[in-house]
Each structure stands twice: as structure tokens, then as C-alpha cells.
Amino acid sequence: MKKKLVVLTGAGISAESGIKTFRDSDGLWEGHDVMEVATPEGWRKNQELVLDFYNKRRQQLKEVEPNLGHVILAELEKDFDVHIITQNVDDLHERAGSTKVLHLHGELLKVRSVQNKKLILNWTEDLFTGDFDENGHQLRPHIVWFGEEVPALEEAIKIVEEADYFAVIGTSLQVYPAAGLISYTYSITPVFYIDPKPIAIPNIQNKVETIAKFASEGVADLREKLLILEKAI
Structure with a gap:
């Protein structure tokens, strides 16, 4: 064995x-304060910014090996x-x-429902406001943000x-x-x-x-x- x-x-x-890693640049991740793009508060404050941030990370992932x-x-x-x-x-x-x-x-190439943590979908392209789960709830990045379990x-x-x-x-x-x-x-x-x-x-x-x-x-x-x-x- x-x-x-x-x-x-x-x-x-x-x-x-x-x-890139955010800890190498004084708390900034790709030029963004992590509190703006990697917390539930950031999501509630500016959903568009968060979605755009992870869309760019998803695209970047396709360019590396x-x-x-x-x-x-x-x-x-x-x-x-x-x-x-x-x-x-x-x-x-x-x-x-x-x-x-x-x-x-979490995983960058997955998303989940904001209402059901267990409803997880594979996702390789951009995610936008208006992309819903089967029950009509917004999808979010399947990422464990700061402050989440x-x-x-x-x-x-x-x-x-x-x-x-x-x-x-x-x-x-x-x-x-x-x-x-x-x-x-x-x-x-x-x-x-x-x-x-x-x-x-x-x-x-x-x-x-x-x-x-x-x-x-x-x-x-x-x-x-x-x-x-x-x-x-």
C-alpha cells in the first residue's frame, strides 16, 4: 500500500x-483592495465590480499553464x-x-447560487448580473471570501x-x-x-x-x- x-x-x-498574489502587493490583488472584491460586503456594495474582477481572473487562467x-x-x-x-x-x-x-x-471555474450554496455549476466564461440559477437566483463566483466559512x-x-x-x-x-x-x-x-x-x-x-x-x-x-x-x- x-x-x-x-x-x-x-x-x-x-x-x-x-x-499574481495579493499578499505580495500590500493587500492589493491585481490593483484592487481585496476587501472590495473578496468579501460579502464588497459583493453587496458593488456586484458589477466583483463580477468583472473574477471574469478577468477566469480569462487570465486560460493564458497560463x-x-x-x-x-x-x-x-x-x-x-x-x-x-x-x-x-x-x-x-x-x-x-x-x-x-x-x-x-x-473555492474554484474559479465554478459558480454557485446566492440562495443555495450547494447549487454549484461549472463555468468557464464570463459571469454577469442576470445570470441566474434554475430557480431564478443570481449566480456568484464559487469562491470562499474573507469572512465566510x-x-x-x-x-x-x-x-x-x-x-x-x-x-x-x-x-x-x-x-x-x-x-x-x-x-x-x-x-x-x-x-x-x-x-x-x-x-x-x-x-x-x-x-x-x-x-x-x-x-x-x-x-x-x-x-x-x-x-x-x-x-x-
């Missing part, structure tokens, strides 16, 4: 494909039972070939609790509750932390091996380290 490798990925891995970091994680399925928990809303993990991907913060959190916790290996890639570990997932690993579970500017991880008993590199190069190192560990068993 393959060992279970659980990977938490953040904006850093997608940044190498050309997708998975990078080596995404590809190596997909290839690791040959040797491990890989489960990816991502804070990213893009589909780059899936396009690289990963088969078990859980999106904590994270529906996939319980499933993510269960996955992390079963991890034989746990890796954190390209995330600042500043956004909760995602950043708290690492605390659900067992103390004997090896943890790898890949980030060019790693921070100290508080309140964790595990032995953490830090790989201070960008995602693509760091994931290549991770693969070698995991394969060595497996051979030693």
Missing part, C-alpha cells in the same frame, strides 16, 4: 505560472497516495494531472490526520483556518516546508524540514527526499 502524502499548497506555487512544481506533484502519484489540499482557486493542479485535489477556498475544512482535517508525510508549499501560513491544518498531523509525521522566505511554524511538535526554495525547485528536492525515506524503510 502506498504511503499517504498530503500537500498543502498556496499562492506561491501558482505564482510561478504567472498568477501548470509549472514544474504542479507536474512533479502529479508524478508523485506513481509512488505515493497523494492528496493535495490547496488554497488556490485555479485548476493548475488538475491540469498537471493530480487526481485528488481539495480546494479550500470554509465548507471543505472538515474533509481537509480528516485527510491531514491520515498523512504519512505532510508538505507545505508556497503558502505564508498566515491565512486561517488553512494555516492551522498542520496542527492536525501526528507528532511523528515528517513535515516538509517549501518556501523561498520560510517563517517559523509555531505550536507544532513535528520535526519540520525546511526547503528554502521556490516551489518548482523545492518540489523536485521533496521528491528526492521522500524517495530516500521510502528506500530506508
Whole structure:
């Protein structure tokens, strides 16, 4: 039976494909205050702005490709039972070939009804005011905005609790509750932390091996380290 490798990925891995992160620019995301385009309050204040913002993000996603970091994680399925928990809303993990991907913060290529959170539709084109669900309710981006609950959190916790290996890639570990997932690993579970500017991880008993590199190069190192560990068993 393959060992279970659980990977938490953040904006850093997608940044190498050309997708910008708001935390690199003083709270601005593509020139917008995140409070205007990524909160329920922003939606109520200016629905047109929010829809336009995500339409542009959706179009941008069509212009980028998975990078080596995404590809190596997909290839690791040959040797491990890989489960990816991502804070990213893009589909780059899936396009690289990963088969078990859980999106904590929603998906850019899906929309949902404002009246029914469970009514979720695939959506690859622009979304406008007047695009309704089957019951006549407006559709909104299927994104978990700041201040909203994270529906996939319980499933993510269960996955992390079963991890034989746990890796954190390209995330600042500043956004909760995602950043708290690492605390659900067992103390004997090896943890790898890949980030060019790693921070100290508080309140964790595990032995953490830090790989201070960008995602693509760091994931290549991770693969070698995991394969060595497996051979030693």
C-alpha cells in the first residue's frame, strides 16, 4: 500500500505560472483592495465590480499553464497516495494531472447560487448580473471570501490526520483556518516546508524540514527526499 502524502499548497506555487498574489502587493490583488472584491460586503456594495474582477481572473487562467512544481506533484502519484489540499482557486493542479485535489477556498471555474450554496455549476466564461440559477437566483463566483466559512475544512482535517508525510508549499501560513491544518498531523509525521522566505511554524511538535526554495525547485528536492525515506524503510 502506498504511503499517504498530503500537500498543502498556496499562492506561491501558482505564482510561478504567472498568477499574481495579493499578499505580495500590500493587500492589493491585481490593483484592487481585496476587501472590495473578496468579501460579502464588497459583493453587496458593488456586484458589477466583483463580477468583472473574477471574469478577468477566469480569462487570465486560460493564458497560463501548470509549472514544474504542479507536474512533479502529479508524478508523485506513481509512488505515493497523494492528496493535495490547496488554497488556490485555479485548476493548475488538475491540469498537471493530480487526481485528488481539495480546494479550500473555492474554484474559479465554478459558480454557485446566492440562495443555495450547494447549487454549484461549472463555468468557464464570463459571469454577469442576470445570470441566474434554475430557480431564478443570481449566480456568484464559487469562491470562499474573507469572512465566510470554509465548507471543505472538515474533509481537509480528516485527510491531514491520515498523512504519512505532510508538505507545505508556497503558502505564508498566515491565512486561517488553512494555516492551522498542520496542527492536525501526528507528532511523528515528517513535515516538509517549501518556501523561498520560510517563517517559523509555531505550536507544532513535528520535526519540520525546511526547503528554502521556490516551489518548482523545492518540489523536485521533496521528491528526492521522500524517495530516500521510502528506500530506508
